[in-house]
Structure formats: structure tokens, C-alpha cells
Amino acid sequence: MYVSPVREPLISGEKSYEKVTRDIYSPMAGQPGKLWYAGLTLAIIALMFGLFSIFVTVWDGIGTWGLNRTIGWGWGITNFVWWVGIGHAGTFISAILLLFRQKWRTSINRSAEAMTIFAVMCAGLFPLIHMGRLPLAFFIFPYPNTRDVWVNFNSPLLWDVFAISTYFLVSLLFWYMGLIPDIGTIRDRLVPGIKKKIYAFLSFGWTGSARHWARHESMSLILAGLAAPLVLSVHTIVSFDFATSVIPGWHTTIFPPYFVSGAIFSGFAMVLTLMIITRKALHLEDYITKNHVESMNKIIITTGSIVGIAYITELFMAWYSGVIYEKFAFWNRAFGPYWWAYWIMMTCNVITPQLFWFKKIRRSLTITFIISIFVNIGMWFERFVIIVTSLHRDFLPSSWSMYKPTWVEVGIYVGTFGLFFTMFFLFIRFFPVIAIAEVKSVLKSSAEKFVKKK
């Protein structure tokens, strides 16, 4: 392929195929560093605290949460939507960017997809806990039972069950199928022993045969074609949880596209937050370059601006509709008792990402890191604002109420961070964080200097 001289290479430094293998394998070889152990320990402590908080919730009941009759959804659902949203970046990168033949995705798709899976695991926990009786959670699936009843297929909450479980399964399969060749590469680098046997088992007997590659390519392309509408459907259905209700502030047709772009927006922010640290820690600066950061920042500003327009459209429609309840709901969001949450959301989602219009800022790792954290916070507050501020002023002023989370709810949220990072630390230790085979396949056209082996 012709590479124009102004376009910078995707992979910097002098690279041969062998060097790529070595660079990506080296963080997995040898003993893990002190930082890794420290990080993993911290994550496991957080996870334990989360499990304890879940135990308290199940043992003592939902009364341990700050919810009340008026505000039935609080941190639990906020966190659910937030985590699902974060997952969307991984699928966007691996599926939609694959369909658009974006070569820069090869350096980041593996870790972003891993994040998708871990984030969806965290997300899935919240509805399960929210239903109260964890051991009976399987009731949500339609299965022949002695009560002779079926689930309610008219309910968006049930659509969610199907959407999230399909999304989780398909992402997991897509991710693992992509990993097989690279696990094969790792297997062949190891000295004979128990570790090699485990990787041989996990590599599914991969040989690199041309027939297998041809099938693998064909499968990946169609899976990407399936995953692309799937990822859009997931957050669409999540938004239906709200949009199909009659609560002012929830009952809007703008929700599906607005939620989907918000999800991709927050997902990319999380990918940036993690990758900026990971590339440094694992010495992968040659593979995840400033160009990758800049490309992701461009997606952030695009989706962020869509979200910003959605906020303003909502305000306009509330006024233009002439419905007093709608008008009140949005006036109350911005200037009611939860005004601070609304303005945190506005600042972090609409104002700070606009700094990415400047090329210097797009390419600055420090500023990108800070803004990405702002986006993470802003998108969490978006869900909080939608859920809590819409609920706390009921149609009946006598039911008006306020909401504050208890330590149990905070504990579960902290616990999901624990789960996410425990998985992430194990992932970067035991699996290649960059798709080795995919990087090699674009190496000739995209490396700064491709070194041919003599």
C-alpha cells in the first residue's frame, strides 16, 4: 500500500518480525515486578471489600442502601450503565475499526477488548445484586419451569438480559479467537515444562497453517460484522430501560443514539487512561504511539460533541414541548438541589474534551491522561444525573426526596474496580497485550523502518 510521506508510521523504531515477538513477549517473561504485585494486591483488597459489601446487601437486605421509595435506582444502576458504556470502546475498536480497515487498531484492539470483557463483568453484577436474591438470578432466563410461566418479553429490562449476555459471550469468543494465534506464539517461546503445556492447551493446537488462517480471517470479518450492530444495540437497549418509561427526563426518543455515543466516548476515555500507563509500564511506546493517542482523541472529541449536542437538544425539547413536567425536570437538573452533579457532567463531558481541537493537546500524553479521567468522571455523573435527579422530584411533591449512597453502595462500586483491575493485572501478565500476528501483518506498510531478516 502507498504510504504518503506526511503520514507518520504507526509503529516507530526499527522492527523485524522477530523484534515484534520479542517486544510483546518480554513483559510476560521473567518475574513480575514489585509494581505489578503491589497493584494486584491493591486490586484484590478492593475486590474483597466489594464482596463483603455485596454480602452485607444480601444478608441484611436492600435497606443497607441509601435508596428510598421515591429514588429506587441509585448508584447501582448508575454504575451498571457506566461500566457497560466503558465496554463499548473495545468492540468499537476491534469490530467497527476492522470493518473500516483502520490499521492503527492493531496495537490497541487486544487490550481494549479485554477491557470490554472485564467491564461487562463488572456491569452485569449490578442488576444481579439489584434483584436482591442472587441465587435466584436464573429466573430472568426463559426456561421451562414448574410454575408454567415465561418471562415478560415486552420489558426492556428483559431485553437487557439478552443484550448484555449476548454481548458478553460474543465479545469473549471474538477476543479469544483473536488470542489463539498469539497464545501459539507464546507457547513456542517457552521452554518445555508445565507452563508450556498450559499454553499449548490454551492455544487450541494452533499451527499457523494457511488453511486455518484463511478460515480465521473469514470468521473474524463476519464476527466483526455481527459485533458492530451488536455493540450499537446494547447501549440502545440500555437506554430503553429509561426511554420507555414515563418519567420526565427519561421519556425521550433521543436516548438511543445519545447513549451509544456516550458509551463510546467514555469507553475511549478509559482505554486512554489505562493505555497511557500500560505502554509506559510494559515499554510498548513503539507500538502505542502518540499517533494512536491522537486518533483516539479524535474519536473522543467526535463522540463528546455528539453527547454535548444531545444535552442541548434535550434542554431545547423540554422547553419547546411545552410540557410543564418536562420543563421542570430539566430546570431542576441544572438549578435544583443536584445542580452540582449537572455542572460536573457538563464541564467534564462538553467543555474539557473540546480542548482536543488543538493538535498540541491531542498529542500531549499528560493532558490527554487528565482529560480522559475528567471524561470518566463526567460520564459517571451523566448517569447519576439522569437517574437520580429525574427521580428525586416525583409528580407528588409530598414524595419528594433526596438520595445519598451508604458505604455499602460505595463498597460495591469500589469492589467492581477491584474486579476490573484484578482481571486486568492478570491479563497483562499472562496474555500478550498487543495482537502480535496483527501487528506483524501491517508491519511492512506501517512501521517506521522494517528490517528484513538476512
Added chain:
Amino acid sequence: MKQKTYVSGYFNDDKDLIVAIKKLQEKEVVIADVRTPFPVHGLDTVLKLRRSRLPKAGFVAGSIGLIAGFGFQAWVFTEGWPLNFGGKPFMSIPSFIPVTFEVTVLFAALALVFGFLLGSGLGPGAPTEIFDEEVSNDRFQILLTANATKKESSQQLLKEVGALGVKIHEPKS
């Protein structure tokens, strides 16, 4: 698994590999397998590999998912457990769409993945013969089957087209 005797040779570059395969094909040599560290562009056409049937399998499974998903919901709401929601129709097609879509995608994806694994003989702990561990690193390998009489000539053939490290792999007994 029946093991055969193979003769292997490798190349350091995908372009050299393609050139060598074409040369071998001109001599009407049957190539048992080609192994590469990454999918080499155009290799499937050079080797005249049969087009994968996975897309069809995915389509068929997706169609089954579509019919099963929609049909099941329709049955539940008209026959199995009809629920009256404020007098709305039992058979409400729009609200069946999301679940139908998800089931379609799920069926198609499962068929693709399992079709790929079964078709390629891959799976957890599947037995495998790796003749050169550097293939998953940076070597592009050609494998020829060889019986006792053809061993020498196959070696010669591979050397002629520029293969490096030509080797005979006897079956492990």
C-alpha cells in the same frame, strides 16, 4: 492421528514464500501445508484454497436464531403465557425485535466460532505437530509430504526454490 513424513523448508519473507510456492506449482509439486506467523495476503488464492463455508454457516445459524427467537416470543405471548398489558395486543411485533436481534447474532456468532474450530480441527488441548517453533515468530514454512523414495527429491525441490533450513521430519513412533 496418522502421522506422515514431511519435508519442510522455510523463508524469511512472505514475498519469497509466494514466489517459491508459484515455482513449486509450476513443477506440479503438491504442497501439503504452508505455515506462517500471520495471515499472508493473497496466500489463499495462490494455494487455491476452497472458499470458506463459514459465511454460509453463519447465515444459516443466524436465520435459525431469527426464526427461533421470534417464534418463541410469539408463541409465549399468544399461547404459552399471554399477558394483558392495558389491553395492548398480545402479538406485539415491535417489542419482540430486540430479543430476536440478539438471538440472531448469538446463533450466528456461535456457529462461526464453532464452525471455525471444528473445521480446522482446533479446540482446547487439540493435538498438534509443530515442526519449527520459529514459524509462530518469523518463519514462513512450506511442508511437503514425502514417502521413503521421495524424501531426497523433495529436499532438492525445496532447496531449488530457495528454501532455508530444509529438513526431514519422520513420524514419531
